[in-house]
Amino acid sequence: MSDVTRVDYDGEGLSEEHVAPTPWQQAQRWVDDAVERSHARDDVPEPYALSVATVDASGAPNVRTVLMRFFDERGPGFLTNTDSTKGVELAGNPAVAASLTWPSMYRAVRFRGRAELLDRDEVATYFATRPWGSRISAWTSRQSQPVTSRAELETAYETYAARWPDRGTADDVPLPDFWGGYRIVCDEVEFWGGRRNRLHDRLVFTRTAEGSLDDASAWVLGRRQP
Template sequence: MNDVTRVDYTGTGLSEEDVAATPWLQAQQWLDDAVERSQVRDDVPEPHALSVATVDAHGVPNVRTVLMRFFDERGPGFLTNTLSAKGTELAGNDAIAASLTWPAMFRAIRFRGRAVLLDRDEVDDYFVTRPWGSRISAWTSRQSQPATSRSELEAAYEKFAAQWPDTGSPDDVPTPDFWGGYRITCDEVEFWGGRTNRLHDRLVFSRVGDGSLDDAGAWSLSRRQP
């Protein structure tokens, strides 16, 4: 058996007295903290990295990491090729779980709920903000499909780059029909704060009524064993 590296989690955790009134306010506070830390230290290199779990047609879970590109009172959102494995799985079963994890800060946020397709206007508005190369890559990648070689991928990139050269205009590359995104309509949001001796804090907002993540009346707060 390999030697096990043990790290005592020295975070400050999260108490009922300190948690914000709504899951939106608390999540935004922690996200702001992570973004601020990423700007002054190198131990949170991508604060918006979001692990997303779906279920395939056989009931087998699947997880991958994307970038959270939307976050407001409606829930976290991300962009993807809708014909990818995650898109196909969500088309068959819209149940979804996701997490933001910042190990260096001993913090994580877990979201559980249903995936809803983003409006086309939201997708188009975001697509034009991407760098030209990223817009070309959206056309290049048949995400999750088999690839025979790296050279095949690079040849496809060059083909689309020649078709839509970089003019410096945000609309020089059209949005692919298969490129879209999802927002998570949450039923549960858990805040995990690491503490010493593995006595971590887990405070959970559970949906008890209609309303956004910033509607206090829509949520109840409870604590779970670590």
């Protein structure tokens, strides 16, 4: 590892006087900034990429990257096959941690809390907006299960594509029973801003009462050492 290139982070960081009054407002600011930068430059290719960590029945952690498809005052949400490894693990233990990370901006948002299943109507509404091919793929992939070859996967795709051909309508592919999603009900939201000499900013909203991410009375703000 002697050839590691060391980069000093020259981000803006985040100070108490500039942080938004609620974790949702601050997170939305940074998400908007990341989306805007993804349009203006090529160094934020997927601003909604969300790393999601769960634990299995033995307590061993698992992490993977999904796309954040919902984000409002209730918390960030993502879609998945609920029979997948993450779905099985969340059914056994809803504890979850997630992170939005934008290295080129020297920023990250960390969420910790518990996962709750999304309402079925909300899932159906989103599913109808997906491209036809993505809806067919939802049926094709028995996510996390073994498959003998790429050819087997593509054959399954063609089978479902023939069953539900593209008619150009939102209901030409039915919503699978095993396809759903989760919302993270947060107890903690941390904002990390990279600074020079590794003296990064870590401002953390911690839940102190019931309330949404946009309810200032439900959160207390603190700073942690980097």
